[in-house]
Amino acid sequence: MTDVDYSCWSEQSAPRPMEEALPAVEPVISGYSEIPVRISGRHIHISREHLDLTYGSGFEISPYRDLAQPGQFAAKETLTIVGPKGVIEEVRILGPLRSKTQVEISGTDGYHLGIDPPVRDSGDIAGSPGIVLVGPSGAVTLREGVILAATHIHMHPKDASTLGLTDGDRVQVLVDGERDLIFNGVLVRVDNNFITEMHMDTDEANAAVIDDGSCVRIIGKILIS
Ligand SMILES: [Zn+2]
Numbered sequence: 001m002t003d004v005d006y007s008c009w010s011e012q013s014a015p016r017p018m019e020e021a022l023p024a025v026e027p028v029i030s031g032y033s034e035i036p037v038r039i040s041g042r043h044i045h046i047s048r049e050h051l052d053l054t055y056g057s058g059f060e061i062s063p064y065r066d067l068a069q070p071g072q073f074a075a076k077e078t079l080t081i082v083g084p085k086g087v088i089e090e091v092r093i094l095g096p097l098r099s100k101t102q103v104e105i106s107g108t109d110g111y112h113l114g115i116d117p118p119v120r121d122s123g124d125i126a127g128s129p130g131i132v133l134v135g136p137s138g139a140v141t142l143r144e145g146v147i148l149a150a151t152h153i154h155m156h157p158k159d160a161s162t163l164g165l166t167d168g169d170r171v172q173v174l175v176d177g178e179r180d181l182i183f184n185g186v187l188v189r190v191d192n193n194f195i196t197e198m199h200m201d202t203d204e205a206n207a208a209v210i211d212d213g214s215c216v217r218i219i220g221k222i223l224i225s
Helices: 048-055 107-113 157-163 202-208
Strands: 025-027 034-040 043-045 063-066 073-082 087-095 102-104 131-135 138-142 146-149 152-155 170-175 181-190 197-201 215-222
Touching (some): 034 202, 048 131, 048 138, 087 107, 107 146, 107 202, 146 197, 152 157, 157 181, 181 202
Parallel strands (some): 043 087, 152 181
Antiparallel strands (some): 025 215, 043 102, 063 073, 152 197, 170 181, 170 215
């Protein structure tokens, strides 16, 4: 179209067919599809091994504030994260401890730190960039573990059955507000221990101009994967 060398107009560029990129959905009953949004700031899920190395052997984190999801809490403890180009202090640890350390940041944080993490579902950290964690008792260099957490919905089974959804479904979500926006392919996770809410990071919330606790609407379930 012009002489400018945009990658999306290169000969190698082969976009997905539109019906794959923006698939058809089976609508849910609109009156019941409003769910609240929880905005996740940057945080760290930490393993026993990495807590030992940064806070000292056998150290136990202590709750600072309970999170809406039962059993989950923000800890009093924080760590400094150090990337190739920048540093972010006081990144909150979330409890309880996990088997693998996972650092969830925003794309803006990644730019500041000098790393380019992939968008991943929680727990899927293979091949993601590493980072240095610094605590009061020492530092540890992670080889991988930094991700931009994919937007997802925690859902109680009762709400899932009302909406005709099951664990692992992907949905389209409408932000019907100051800046209308559709999140496509949002993963629904259903568990008896969950409170129904959508989780997104600060970049996503800012892009959609929404606040913590705002409501969004599930448009429908994606019919092809
Ligand atoms: Zn979540």
